Amino acid sequence: MPAWKALEDFLTHLRVERQLSPHTVRNYAADLRAFLGFWEEHHPGQPLELATYRQLRPYLAQVARGRRKTTLARKLASLRTFFTFLQVQGRLETNPAALAPTPKLDKPLPRFLTVDEVVQLLGRPEGGDFARVRDLAILEVFYAGGLRLSELAGLTLADVDLERGVLKVLGKGGRERLTFLGRPARQVLAAYLPLREALLARRGMATSALFLNRQGGPLSARGVARIVAARARQAGVPGGLNPHALRHSFATHLLEGGADLRAVQELLGHASISSTQRYLHLDLDRLMAEYDRTHPRGGSK
Numbered sequence: 001m002p003a004w005k006a007l008e009d010f011l012t013h014l015r016v017e018r019q020l021s022p023h024t025v026r027n028y029a030a031d032l033r034a035f036l037g038f039w040e041e042h043h044p045g046q047p048l049e050l051a052t053y054r055q056l057r058p059y060l061a062q063v064a065r066g067r068r069k070t071t072l073a074r075k076l077a078s079l080r081t082f083f084t085f086l087q088v089q090g091r092l093e094t095n096p097a098a099l100a101p102t103p104k105l106d107k108p109l110p111r112f113l114t115v116d117e118v119v120q121l122l123g124r125p126e127g128g129d130f131a132r133v134r135d136l137a138i139l140e141v142f143y144a145g146g147l148r149l150s151e152l153a154g155l156t157l158a159d160v161d162l163e164r165g166v167l168k169v170l171g172k173g174g175r176e177r178l179t180f181l182g183r184p185a186r187q188v189l190a191a192y193l194p195l196r197e198a199l200l201a202r203r204g205m206a207t208s209a210l211f212l213n214r215q216g217g218p219l220s221a222r223g224v225a226r227i228v229a230a231r232a233r234q235a236g237v238p239g240g241l242n243p244h245a246l247r248h249s250f251a252t253h254l255l256e257g258g259a260d261l262r263a264v265q266e267l268l269g270h271a272s273i274s275s276t277q278r279y280l281h282l283d284l285d286r287l288m289a290e291y292d293r294t295h296p297r298g299g300s301k
Contacts, residue, residue, distance in 0.1 A: 003036050003039065003040075003047070003048050004036060006048065006086060006091070007029075007032050007033070007036060007082070009085075009089075010028075010032070010082055010085050010086075011025055011028065011029055013085060014028060018173075019173075019174045020173075021150065027074070027078070028078050028081070028082075031074065031075045031078035031079070032078055032079070032082055034075075035059060035075075035078075035079060038059045038062070039051070039059070042055075042058065042059075043055065048086065048091075048092075049086075049091055049092060051083075051092075051096045052096050053096045053097070053098075053099040053100060055096070056079070056096055056097060056100065057100075060072070060075075060076065060100060063075050064103075069103040069104070072103050073102060073103050076097065076100055076102060076103075079097040079100075080095060080097040080098060080100075083095040083096060083097050083098075111239060111240075111241070111242075111245045111248065112245055112248040112249040112252045113237070113241075113245065113246070113249040115253060117237050118143060118249060118253075120235050120236065120237060121139060121231065121232060121235045121237050121241075122136070122139055122140060122143065122184070123235065128191070128195075129195075130195045130196075130198075130199055130214070131214065133188065133191050133192045133195055134192055134195070134196075134211060134212070135227050135230075135231050136188050136231075137185075137188045137189050137191075137192040137211070138152065138211060138224060138227055138228070139228065139231060139246070140181075140184055140185035140188050140189070141155075141167070141181065141185055141189070142228070142243055142246040142247065142250075143185075143246050143249060143250055144179075144180065144181050144182050144184070144185035144250075145167050145169065145179040145180065145181065145185075145250070145267075146179060146247050146250035146251055146254075146267055146268050147167075147169060147179070147243075147247060148171065148172075148243075148244070148247060148269075149221050149224060149225060149243040149244065150221055151169045151170065151171055151269075152211070152224060152243070153211070153218075153219065153220060153221040153224050154170055155167070155169075155209070155210040155211065156208040156209060156210055157208055157209075157210055158208065159210065160189065160210060162181070162186050162189060162190060165180055165181040165182070165183075165185075165186050166178055166179075166180060166181070167179050167180065167181055169269065171269035172269065172271075173271075175269060175271075177266065177267075177269045179267055180267075196210075196212055199212060199214075199216050200212070200216050202216075203215065203216035205217070211224065224243065225242060225243055228241055228242060228243050228246070229241060229242065247268070250267075250268075251264055251267075251268055251276070254267070261273065261276055261277070264276055
């Protein structure tokens with residue numbers, strides 16, 4: 001089977017069987033097309049079945065030049081997943097990319113808001129027009145539910161249970177979870193929904209999407225991100241703001257309030273507890289005070 005046909009089969013596998021998002025599939029496609037172009041240029045006529053790690057090293061070295069470690073790590077992960085797919089199909093005995101060392105990535109903590117900044121951001125809007133109420137509802141749902149950008153943009157009316165304060169979320173890998181809406185989020189959503197219906201009636205349109213643009217269509221993820229940034233500027237929140245900062249604030253404030261790490265993991269929809277542990281922001285003074293307070297040999301005893 002030619003290499004390019006193998007790539008098309010792999011992309012179909014990602015879309016149909018693994019049900020990855022179009023954005024993720026596009027990234028895989030771009031990475032692997034670049035690799036196959038390199039492979040054909042440097043190893044003309046040689047089938048992928050004969051690829052070795054030694055032959056992959058020049059490509060990885062080329063990728064690494066002038067690029068961030070995260071880019072190299074992503075392209076290496078694309079190669080590994082592609083070759084694993086070929087192994088499962090019986091075309092390869094070993095994965096030549098498995099021997100490549102993964103670059104050690106720096107893991108800076110995402111920005112998060114203080115509680116005072118959240119109060120500043122979520123102050124009630126002046127007036128009750130559609131855009132103002134919708135924007136506040138977006139901010140409240142982000143912070144109340146700890147949602148990812150794609151999760152919020154994908155919400156439908158059927159996902160919202162205002163009476164119970166429950167939100168059904170479709171997360172990464174098609175995994176569903178429940179998250180919750182506090183009283184402020186429920187109140188602003190209750191104010192938004194009639195305005196949403198009035199907009200659709202004026203436009204003569206129908207859609208199941210929860211959050212709409214001014215024309216009555218589903219609000220895109222990019223549109224949501226622009227709204228968050230604009231509202232943060234208007235509220236005077238320093239340092240800029242993106243939707244993930246609200247998700248990060250949600251997790252940080254829960255943990256600082258004493259929430260169990262496993263419970264926060266479930267609310268965030270993390271497959272691994274290690275992902276949730278990054279949201280711990282215990283500074284040295286707080287750690288020392290907690291040690292002194294609780295350890296049998298602590299300094300306060």
